[in-house]
Amino acid sequence: MSRTQKAVYISLLAAQATVISLVEGMLPNLLAFAPGAKIGLANMVTLVAIFSLSFNDSFKVVTMRLLLTSLLGGTLSTFMYSFAGSYLSFLGMVLVRMLGPKRVSFIGISATGGILFNVGQLAVASIIAQSFTVMLYLPVLSFAGIIAGIIVGIVGNFMMKNIATIRKMQSEEAQNNELSRRWYEASLENE
Numbered sequence: 001m002s003r004t005q006k007a008v009y010i011s012l013l014a015a016q017a018t019v020i021s022l023v024e025g026m027l028p029n030l031l032a033f034a035p036g037a038k039i040g041l042a043n044m045v046t047l048v049a050i051f052s053l054s055f056n057d058s059f060k061v062v063t064m065r066l067l068l069t070s071l072l073g074g075t076l077s078t079f080m081y082s083f084a085g086s087y088l089s090f091l092g093m094v095l096v097r098m099l100g101p102k103r104v105s106f107i108g109i110s111a112t113g114g115i116l117f118n119v120g121q122l123a124v125a126s127i128i129a130q131s132f133t134v135m136l137y138l139p140v141l142s143f144a145g146i147i148a149g150i151i152v153g154i155v156g157n158f159m160m161k162n163i164a165t166i167r168k169m170q171s172e173e174a175q176n177n178e179l180s181r182r183w184y185e186a187s188l189e190n191e
Helices: 005-028 043-052 055-073 076-099 106-128 132-162 164-174 178-189
Strands: none
Touching: 005 043, 005 055, 005 164, 043 106, 043 132, 043 164, 055 076, 055 106, 076 106, 106 132, 132 164, 164 178
């Protein structure tokens, strides 16, 4: 794949994640037991990026999504919350993915991202409120993060298996990276 094709793929992932995030922000809260919690559907795109691109390229997708979403529909405070949640979630999912397909599933990686996104946001809220008591909301948001992570993981897993372009990118990344190769081979075995 040429550099231009890869740049287009990265840009399309970032654009899709931005649109999904903005649309989700307009929806009512689907997790009624956790006020303020969202499913985080844009994390589907982050998962796809992690599994079909290199670390640097998937980091670009997350960064572009964060910047575009903040510019198009956010404020400084939403940027701060999203910054902490997005990067902590991304780094956590990348680290858990390193355990390999024999130790953790795609859905498990997604659930990790859901929990860590909430941890990042609560850490920023604690700093802003200058109080650690905000963290008392963590058990509720962790439960919400697990549920959201499972939903996102199921949909993301479906996308990885059924969208030809994503499969092609994952196959190409598998040629460049041992960990990506193991995940790609595991996905072929599960078909």
